[in-house]
Amino acid sequence: MADAILSQLILLALLLPCPLDAGWTKELETQLPDHSGGYSAIHYDQRGHRIWLLSDLPDGNLSAWTMPSQLNSPRLLMSVPLKVPGDISQQLDAEALVIDGEEAWVASEGRRSNERPAQLLRFSFPRGVFLQAVSLPAAWQPSPEQGLESNAGPESLARLSRPDQPLALLMAAERPLRQGPADQVPLLRWHWPAGQESLRDAPLATPQGALRAPAGGGWGLTDLVVVHARDARAPQLLSLWRRYRDPLQWENQLRLYPLPAAGEVAESLQTWDLKALGITPENWEGLSFGPELSPGQPSLLLVSDDNRNPLQSSRLVQLRARRLPGCEVKR
Numbered sequence: 001m002a003d004a005i006l007s008q009l010i011l012l013a014l015l016l017p018c019p020l021d022a023g024w025t026k027e028l029e030t031q032l033p034d035h036s037g038g039y040s041a042i043h044y045d046q047r048g049h050r051i052w053l054l055s056d057l058p059d060g061n062l063s064a065w066t067m068p069s070q071l072n073s074p075r076l077l078m079s080v081p082l083k084v085p086g087d088i089s090q091q092l093d094a095e096a097l098v099i100d101g102e103e104a105w106v107a108s109e110g111r112r113s114n115e116r117p118a119q120l121l122r123f124s125f126p127r128g129v130f131l132q133a134v135s136l137p138a139a140w141q142p143s144p145e146q147g148l149e150s151n152a153g154p155e156s157l158a159r160l161s162r163p164d165q166p167l168a169l170l171m172a173a174e175r176p177l178r179q180g181p182a183d184q185v186p187l188l189r190w191h192w193p194a195g196q197e198s199l200r201d202a203p204l205a206t207p208q209g210a211l212r213a214p215a216g217g218g219w220g221l222t223d224l225v226v227v228h229a230r231d232a233r234a235p236q237l238l239s240l241w242r243r244y245r246d247p248l249q250w251e252n253q254l255r256l257y258p259l260p261a262a263g264e265v266a267e268s269l270q271t272w273d274l275k276a277l278g279i280t281p282e283n284w285e286g287l288s289f290g291p292e293l294s295p296g297q298p299s300l301l302l303v304s305d306d307n308r309n310p311l312q313s314s315r316l317v318q319l320r321a322r323r324l325p326g327c328e329v330k331r
Contacts, residue, residue: 018327042286096157209260
């Protein structure tokens with residue numbers, strides 16, 4: 001177990017380009033079958049070498065797919081419906097996903113109403129049985145002058161803790177809170193205080209600072225991957241951003257940030273434009289650590305949400321970080 005955790009930490013440390021401005025190479029871009037769609041999050045299952053996709057459609061589901069290659073298209077293996085009781089929400093809007101053992105944590109986006117609140121939800125995995133709903137902090141709840149905007153989050157959820165530590169989650173809004181600065185997207189840390197049972201008790205949310213949004217306005221944060229160093233240094237956040245302009249024009253960026261402390265605003269360390277990488281402009285929403293392309297060479301996976309619009313498509317991309325000589329990570 002210790003060797004497996006060490007190997008995972010080494011791969012995480014190798015995920016990013018080195019130096020950062022070396023950028024990324026697109027290894028694969030493929031379209032998912034037309035009968036699918038609405039994908040808002042992606043998770044790579046290393047043990048089973050398959051991907052799990054979360055759908056934000058009204059009849060939301062979690063589906064398993066084969067990992068595509070240059071020769072083979074992704075193939076649907078199974079689909080698990082996600083249902084919540086009517087007194088929890090009139091309609092699930094599943095936007096973000098963390099799979100941890102036999103549980104799946106889902107961020108459900110809200111509409112500033114009691115019928116469709118923004119929540120953190122817990123399901124059994126892989127059966128998809130609803131287990132628990134956790135309300136967001138008061139500052140994120142709707143009132144005339146505060147809270148999340150309608151259909152603006154939470155959009156991102158990631159494992160914040162290292163693989164060898166108890167689970168802690170990092171949640172992000174898509175856009176700034178009503179009462180917050182217009183260029184700051186807030187983060188929440190979800191954890192279990194000492195004495196709490198993580199398999200039974202609801203996690204506690206505490207502020208985890210904010211990320212400075214890209215300049216120009218209109219940008220939304222759609223997903224995060226927490227990148228841990230092999231040593232005890234603070235992790236970094238690899239984030240996915242989008243901006244839409246009529247008629248059907250998408251701009252997409254990857255941005256790297258340091259993890260901000262409570263009360264701090266993190267500035268971007270590096271920005272990569274997805275179109276410049278040869279990726280189709282789309283509604284890219286999901287981001288995940290991906291499979292090894294070769295020993296010691298991890299990849300990054302992205303999935304797009306077609307919004308069930310015939311002019312859009314559900315797509316999957318695999319990226320490889322460019323790493324120049326002298327960037328080796330010591331084992």
